Amino acid sequence: MLNREKGAPPLYHQLKEILKQEIEEEKYKKGDSFLTERQLQEKYDVSRVTVRQAVSELVNEGYLQSSRGVGTTVVFSKIDENLKQVISFSEEMGRHGITMMTSHCVMSRERAGKIVAKNLRMKKDCYCYRLERVRCAQNIPVVYSITWLTNKYHLPIDNDLYKDSLYKLLQEEYSIVIAGGRDTFEAVLATEVIGKFLNITPGQPVFKRIRSTYDQDNDVLEYTICYYPGERYKYSVEL
Numbered sequence: 001m002l003n004r005e006k007g008a009p010p011l012y013h014q015l016k017e018i019l020k021q022e023i024e025e026e027k028y029k030k031g032d033s034f035l036t037e038r039q040l041q042e043k044y045d046v047s048r049v050t051v052r053q054a055v056s057e058l059v060n061e062g063y064l065q066s067s068r069g070v071g072t073t074v075v076f077s078k079i080d081e082n083l084k085q086v087i088s089f090s091e092e093m094g095r096h097g098i099t100m101m102t103s104h105c106v107m108s109r110e111r112a113g114k115i116v117a118k119n120l121r122m123k124k125d126c127y128c129y130r131l132e133r134v135r136c137a138q139n140i141p142v143v144y145s146i147t148w149l150t151n152k153y154h155l156p157i158d159n160d161l162y163k164d165s166l167y168k169l170l171q172e173e174y175s176i177v178i179a180g181g182r183d184t185f186e187a188v189l190a191t192e193v194i195g196k197f198l199n200i201t202p203g204q205p206v207f208k209r210i211r212s213t214y215d216q217d218n219d220v221l222e223y224t225i226c227y228y229p230g231e232r233y234k235y236s237v238e239l
Contacts, residue, residue: 012053034072062138102163104134116148119223134197144197147224181213205230
């Protein structure tokens with residue numbers, strides 16, 4: 001319901017948030033024709049200007065697409081990742097026809113703390129690599145990740161190199177074979193940092209995935225923590 005009391009957020013913003021939630025809950029699925037301007041006006045008892053502004057913002061945020069002669073269609077869809085294989089996020093999304101882009105990427109060297117050192121099977125305070133990234137689909141943040149990489153390999157500190165698939169880079173440029181891995185999952189609440197990077201409200205539920213992968217020598221290659229907004233993501237597991 002729209003709040004029309006004095007001091008309430010603008011009607012177009014309220015309408016946008018209502019429609020966004022319905023799309024994220026898959027009441028309207030990717031490829032569906034969306035409600036017309038007249039239908040939205042009648043359903044929510046708002047002006048044409050309000051409807052146009054709300055729809056325009058949803059187009060800009062990657063939820064809807066407007067085409068002359070076709071109308072407005074839904075382009076947002078929850079991302080379904082199969083957990084059976086150890087493949088890169090970019091490759092997984094590519095299988096769904098989703099083009100990924102990186103909005104934030106910082107590669108650095110740091111001394112491993114106790115937890116990181118344990119997971120990388122190295123001594124505490126030894127240097128390792130730290131890669132922090134935000135990956136987006138349809139210009140919407142879908143994963144915030146922090147990856148720690150072993151110092152076994154000499155990797156360049158160049159942010160631009162890590163904006164695409166990390167696994168592809170390691171395999172093609174450094175001949176590193178990813179022989180296996182292990183994922184664990186839990187539901188947690190978004191902190192302020194997670195909320196900032198995923199563009200969600202702190203306190204919202206998110207999926208947390210912890211991944212360790214191993215190279216051809218069965219040495220730990222990476223230790224990664226990923227956060228996924230629950231309303232934009234779902235997992236499937238083959239049994």
